[in-house]
Amino acid sequence: MLAGRSGGRDAMPAGEPVPALDLVLSDGSAFSLEEERGKPVLLTFWASWCPACRAEAPAIQAAHETLQRSGSRAVGLAVDARSIPAARGLGMEFAQGLVSQDDLARFGVELLPTTILVDAEGRVAASFVGEVRPEQLDEVIAPLLAAR
Template identity: 30%
Template sequence: MIKKILLVLLLLAALAIIAINFFNSGESVDQMTEIDPSEQTTASGLAQGDLAPDFMLTDQNGETVQLSDYRGKKVILNFWATWCPPCRAEMPHMQQFHEDNTDSDVEILAVNLTAQDNGAEAISSFIDEFGLTFSIPMDETGSTAQSYQIRTVPTTYILNTRGEIAEKIVGPMDEQIMKQQTDRID
């Protein structure tokens, strides 16, 4: 009984942190575009319309993934970790979206925050548990998360076919959000 109560409290705390970061962080893409360019030293490259910072990581299959190789496609660039309850909630939606859009110009890159996660075995078990078949680049050093200023997970950037940031979403998504976001960009 006590374990259940603690689990509920942890889940509520995680959701509260996400909500606080979402509403108070001032990190939404729309708010970033209102910052004076001379004050944008840390936000540079992350405003709506900016070219997304390139990265090269290794995915769950040992393949090299470079973001710039996906130009010409829309990209759902998601940052997540196995210990994150909202990440667990959105993964089935991401997998279903991936399966429903295999012949489209939309790719999912779900970057695991490996440097902050619970080890290779936990990540592998998570991938197997959810039957994930899209590319999962591993951010082993934390440098990609730092480039994208990831403070809350999940955080997702929607990139257009030119590799530019179209939207930033803090918190979990479902299939409808993914479809709406990718349908409205070129």
């Protein structure tokens, strides 16, 4: 797994259905992407040792807060167990889960960070490889929330 500031392509093309994802989150709750249908959700694949992941943490937290006001949320998907407790120290106040190499492959994650915004129908609304900027997230989240 590589970490970087920018990537050369989207992890998943817009409009593509997202694969299934089921895990136990850091708050002890079960997470199923299928059960999130009907509302957008932001998935951020990251690691605490990744400089770009740490740099984008405030943007991801702000996006989570925007989504949360509308009953949606962001979910952190850490590639190693040490990253989960580090999330709070980086200001990420949303639940975290540990993903497997198989999960990374199914979501097309080759570079960290990778951020995937899933629409209410379970399709990719947008994906970003490398550090995402707040305005990029705002541009995609606003129409998804307006459509609800």
